[in-house]
């Protein structure tokens with residue numbers, strides 16, 4: 001499910017981010033192929049949904065805690081629309 005808009009979609013249709021430990025903090029990294037261990041956070045492949053997921057604290061919720069999100073990751077998502 002997209003952490004931004006709540007749309008349910010096959011995981012393969014969504015961008016996946018996995019919180020990984022970096023020293024004493026968690027950092028969300030793009031991980032569409034789910035090669036990282038951990039619970040993924042999904043958003044539609046759109047900047048809009050990524051931004052909304054950040055605003056709605058979808059990343060923190062998905063990571064069950066504080067997580068650093070590099071907002072420039074949105075640049076790689078493009079602006080694919082729903083549907």
Ligand SMILES: [Zn+2]
Pocket residue numbers: 002003004005006007043044049
């Ligand atoms: Zn979405």
